Amino acid sequence: MIEELSRYITEDLINDPDFGTLETDEDLLGSGLLDSLGMMRLVGFIENNYGIKVPTEDLTMENFMSVETIEKYVNSKK
Amino acid sequence: MDYSFSQEQLAYKEKVIAFAKEAFPESYLEADLNSVFSKEAWMKCAEFGLQGLAIPKEYGGTGDEIDLITACLAMEGLGYACRDNGLAFGINAQLWTVEYPIVLFGTEEQKKKYLPRMAAGEWMGCHALSEPDAGSDVYSMKTTATKVDGGYLLNGHKHYITFGPVGDVILVFATTDPNKGAWGITAFMVEKGMKGFTQGENRPKMGLRTVPFGDLFFEDCFVPEENRLGPEGAGWSITNSSLEHDRCTILAGQLGTMQYQLEETVAYVRKRKQYGQAIGKFQSVSNRVADMKLRLELSKLLLYKVAWMKNKGETSMMESALLKLYMSESFIESSLDAIRNHGAPGYISEFEVERNLRDAVGGVIYAGTSDIQRNIISKLLGL
Numbered sequence: 001m002i003e004e005l006s007r008y009i010t011e012d013l014i015n016d017p018d019f020g021t022l023e024t025d026e027d028l029l030g031s032g033l034l035d036s037l038g039m040m041r042l043v044g045f046i047e048n049n050y051g052i053k054v055p056t057e058d059l060t061m062e063n064f065m066s067v068e069t070i071e072k073y074v075n076s077k078k
Numbered sequence: 079m080d081y082s083f084s085q086e087q088l089a090y091k092e093k094v095i096a097f098a099k100e101a102f103p104e105s106y107l108e109a110d111l112n113s114v115f116s117k118e119a120w121m122k123c124a125e126f127g128l129q130g131l132a133i134p135k136e137y138g139g140t141g142d143e144i145d146l147i148t149a150c151l152a153m154e155g156l157g158y159a160c161r162d163n164g165l166a167f168g169i170n171a172q173l174w175t176v177e178y179p180i181v182l183f184g185t186e187e188q189k190k191k192y193l194p195r196m197a198a199g200e201w202m203g204c205h206a207l208s209e210p211d212a213g214s215d216v217y218s219m220k221t222t223a224t225k226v227d228g229g230y231l232l233n234g235h236k237h238y239i240t241f242g243p244v245g246d247v248i249l250v251f252a253t254t255d256p257n258k259g260a261w262g263i264t265a266f267m268v269e270k271g272m273k274g275f276t277q278g279e280n281r282p283k284m285g286l287r288t289v290p291f292g293d294l295f296f297e298d299c300f301v302p303e304e305n306r307l308g309p310e311g312a313g314w315s316i317t318n319s320s321l322e323h324d325r326c327t328i329l330a331g332q333l334g335t336m337q338y339q340l341e342e343t344v345a346y347v348r349k350r351k352q353y354g355q356a357i358g359k360f361q362s363v364s365n366r367v368a369d370m371k372l373r374l375e376l377s378k379l380l381l382y383k384v385a386w387m388k389n390k391g392e393t394s395m396m397e398s399a400l401l402k403l404y405m406s407e408s409f410i411e412s413s414l415d416a417i418r419n420h421g422a423p424g425y426i427s428e429f430e431v432e433r434n435l436r437d438a439v440g441g442v443i444y445a446g447t448s449d450i451q452r453n454i455i456s457k458l459l460g461l
């Protein structure tokens with residue numbers, strides 16, 4: 001899942017040929033790497049690919065800060 | 079896709095139309111000229127139940143459950159039958175950007191304290207995000223909330239706030255940790271009269287003049303811990319969800335207004351005669367009417383689609399952006415066409431045709447400007 005998420009974030013959301021590699025503990029929203037729209041697209045990707053529903057209340061830093069925290073969150077919801 | 083609505087949903091819209099026709103005056107010339115807000119009209123809507131559309135029944139809400147389609151149809155009905163565009167705009171802002179976040183994130187105490195009072199019209203709610211240095215780039219906000227014993231001290235300045243001068247309860251966003259960027263944004267319920275909190279005067283504006291609008295100042299304003307909405311850092315998520323609903327329903331009022339505007343324009347061009355015939359017989363005039371109808375129908379399809387998707391719990395980023403962009407721009411275009419077709423009476427305030435154009439312009443600015451909607455659409459297309 002980590003690989004899949006990282007690929008989606010880098011290729012589809014960051015979409016910048018000059019961007020290096022995404023660290024799995026890198027802050028996605030707080031660092032400005034993704035904007036709100038990017039985060040919401042990521043949520044859509046997660047819902048479609050991992051068969052879970054993300055309620056608004058779950059969109060917190062603990063759950064969605066980095067690829068690592070997202071993986072933990074998704075596994076906990078499965 | 080099936081956008082058909084239930085009998086109850088459609089019947090509620092008809093009830094709103096009948097209520098608004100009876101409750102509100104035909105002319106808003108003076109109220110617009112002098113930027114007068116009517117608390118009486120606000121209370122009438124609350125008595126009818128409009129402010130309760132985003133609230134569960136147990137906290138004073140209107141329906142058995144919150145139904146976005148019913149809310150959209152109700153706002154459409156209000157926009158159609160009430161000539162004060164500010165009223166639907168203001169109610170909608172309170173429904174989705176103040177009440178609904180409390181429903182989603184509030185504690186039991188917060189729900190009991192705020193929701194019944196807002197449903198009853200007793201308290202008016204505002205949503206305070208924008209700041210002098212944070213408009214479209216809203217998460218660059220500078221207002222801070224510093225943790226102190228028992229609560230937080232708020233410092234900062236919010237501006238362009240709908241109902242800012244008259245609000246009783248303000249949902250304020252501030253950063254509790256500037257190092258965390260958007261994750262550091264936290265929401266607070268600030269109440270009128272709290273020490274260190276000042277509400278500015280109404281700031282005169284181009285349109286929607288019946289809605290007071292202004293600045294809010296926070297100087298070491300102590301907000302007790304129990305007034306924090308959601309956990310620290312939930313501000314981003316709160317804003318995101320409420321603005322999505324707001325974008326959808328805020329335009330529903332405009333849809334009703336556009337329907338009325340079309341009917342009124344058709345009636346006028348059938349009646350007004352020049353060169354011995356009704357001006358509607360001139361193709362230049364009727365072409366504008368046809369364009370107005372097309373904009374109305376496309377707007378309706380987009381709006382109903384978004385409401386339908388959201389009601390099913392689907393994400394509708396692309397559809398919401400298309401809707402917000404198309405409908406707000408269409409209302410401006412159709413208002414201009416209505417003015418052109420009326421000639422000078424369209425331009426002169428006393429006939430109350432030109433007001434729609436002034437009211438429409440705000441729509442391409444608030445809840446994400448047209449440029450921002452285009453950015454969203456193109457990003458979603460992979461650009």
Ligand SMILES: Cc1cc2nc3c(=O)[nH]c(=O)nc-3n(C[C@H](O)[C@H](O)[C@H](O)COP(=O)(O)OP(=O)(O)OC[C@H]3O[C@@H](n4cnc5c(N)ncnc54)[C@H](O)[C@@H]3O)c2cc1C
Nearest residue numbers: 205206207208213214238239240440443444445447449450
């Ligand atoms: C009637 C009305 C009611 C409002 N009510 C509220 C309220 O209740 N609460 C609240 O918090 N705020 C409210 N606002 C404020 C509103 O949210 C802001 O005006 C809006 O977000 C735009 O910010 P700005 O005015 O600072 O413009 P700016 O962000 O400074 O934009 C100026 C221009 O630059 C363009 N621009 C900016 N960034 C970009 C970009 N990335 N790409 C392309 N173009 C860009 C804009 O599209 C615009 O043309 C209200 C505004 C209006 C008009």
